[in-house]
Every structure is written in C-alpha cells, then in structure tokens.
Amino acid sequence: MKAAVLVFPGSNCDRDLAVAFRNAGFQVDMVWHKDSDLPANVDIVGVPGGFSFGDYLRCGAIAARSPITSALRSHVERGGYAIGICNGFQVLLETGLLPGALMRNAGLKFICKPVVLDVATADSDFTRGYKLGQTVTFPVAHHDGNYTTDEATLARLKGEDRVAFRYAQDVNGSVDRIAGILSENRRVLGLMPHPERAADPALGPADGRALFAALAATRVAA
Numbered sequence: 404m405k406a407a408v409l410v411f412p413g414s415n416c417d418r419d420l421a422v423a424f425r426n427a428g429f430q431v432d433m434v435w436h437k438d439s440d441l442p443a444n445v446d447i448v449g450v451p452g453g454f455s456f457g458d459y460l461r462c463g464a465i466a467a468r469s470p471i472t473s474a475l476r477s478h479v480e481r482g483g484y485a486i487g488i489c490n491g492f493q494v495l496l497e498t499g500l501l502p503g504a505l506m507r508n509a510g511l512k513f514i515c516k517p518v519v520l521d522v523a524t525a526d527s528d529f530t531r532g533y534k535l536g537q538t539v540t541f542p543v544a545h546h547d548g549n550y551t552t553d554e555a556t557l558a559r560l561k562g563e564d565r566v567a568f569r570y571a572q573d574v575n576g577s578v579d580r581i582a583g584i585l586s587e588n589r590r591v592l593g594l595m596p597h598p599e600r601a602a603d604p605a606l607g608p609a610d611g612r613a614l615f616a617a618l619a620a621t622r623v624a625a
C-alpha cells in the first residue's frame with residue numbers, strides 16, 4: 404500500500420502522519436504542494452494538520468488552490484482514498500471534496516487537549532477497526548473546528564451514515580457534535596481530531612492505530 408502525504412508551507416503534522424502510515428505498513432512519499440502530480444500508484448493521499456499558508460483568508464483556503472490539490476481532486480474523482488486531518492479536513496472542505504465548513508470555535512479559543520469521541524459508523528475502510536458506539540480518545544488542536552453545514556446536507560450526512568466520529572461532549576460548537584465525516588463513496592475521511600497523534604503506545608493513548616491498521620488491510624481497487 405502506498406500513501407502520499409501532502410506538504411504545504413505551515414504544515415506541522417506531515418511527519419507524524421507519515422510515521423503513522425509507515426508504522427501501519429504503508430510506503431510513504433512526501434509531496435510538496437507545488438508539485439502537480441502525485442507519485443504513481445498512490446492508494447491514499449494524506450492531507451496533514453497544521454497552519455497551511457498561516458491560516459490566512461480562511462484555514463485551508465489557499466492550500467485548496469495549490470497545484471497538488473488538483474492532483475488530489477483527480478485522485479479522489481477516480482475513486483482514490485484520502486484522509487484530511489485538522490487543517491487537512493479544512494483543505495478538503497475548501498476544495499469541495501467534502502461538504503460543509505469549519506468556523507471559529509464557539510468559545511473563540513484555541514483548543515488543545517485529548518477529547519473523547521464516539522465512533523458513529525464502523526462502515527468504512529477508515530473505521531472498521533472500531534465498533535459502532537465505541538469511544539476513542541484523540542487529541543484536538545485547533546481554533547477553527549466548529550463544523551457547520553445546511554440542514555439538507557446535515558440530514559443527508561446522517562441519512563447516508565456518513566458521520567464518522569462525534570465528540571462525546573460538545574468541544575467547539577460543531578453541529579450535531581460532528582468531529583469527522585465521510586464522502587459519498589466513503590473513501591474520503593475528514594476529521595478535526597488527530598488519530599496520527601494517538602498512534603504510538605510509547606507516547607500515550609494509541610486509539611488512532613486501529614484506523615491506520617484498517618486502512619492498511621484495505622484491498623484497494625481504485
């Protein structure tokens with residue numbers, strides 16, 4: 404299995420994400436945002452956390468217009484897998500590859516702490532290592548994590564079982580306590596909490612490991 408981790412000016416979780424992929428058995432290439440192609444035969448693209456382009460305009464808005472993001476779009480449109488974590492989730496929303504938007508946290512403060520999440524669906528190649536309703540602990544570190552969308556999209560996300568994770572308790576004001584969502588074909592996951600920072604038992608809780616392990620076990624037919 405081959406992963407590509409995108410790197411923007413201001414990314415700061417790119418290496419953590421690469422380590423989590425590698426420890427799960429992936430071969431990983433780092434790809435600079437000015438490149439216009441992904442390496443050949445990439446199975447999954449990781450869009451990492453951080454502060455791409457200093458979070459200017461809106462978090463992820465400039466990164467969404469980088470050359471590599473067109474390649475990401477083509478990869479996803481071909482049915483390829485992608486995961487966007489924190490700033491990566493913001494980038495996926497800004498590209499329109501996932502629906503909705505992330506606003507400033509309801510409390511207007513940067514939140515940096517481990518949070519408990521409910522696994523809201525186990526029906527995806529990202530979450531099938533968990534049980535439905537299981538709780539997991541991943542860290543969050545964001546100021547713009549307040550997920551919102553219109554009523555119709557929210558109803559659709561819920562009706563199509565596309566909410567992947569919910570905060571067990573309100574953290575940042577997100578509608579329906581949504582922490583992460585899936586694309587229509589369930590091959591793109593965007594989430595604010597950081598599974599890659601909870602993937603090594605030597606460093607603390609390692610609930611994120613099951614996500615990368617499930618992906619590594621996925622037979623990709625894209």
Ligand SMILES: NC(=O)CC[C@H](N)C(=O)O
Binds near residue numbers: 453455462
């Ligand atoms: N850790 C991150 O990816 C930070 C995300 C984003 N720049 C925010 O603060 O909302």
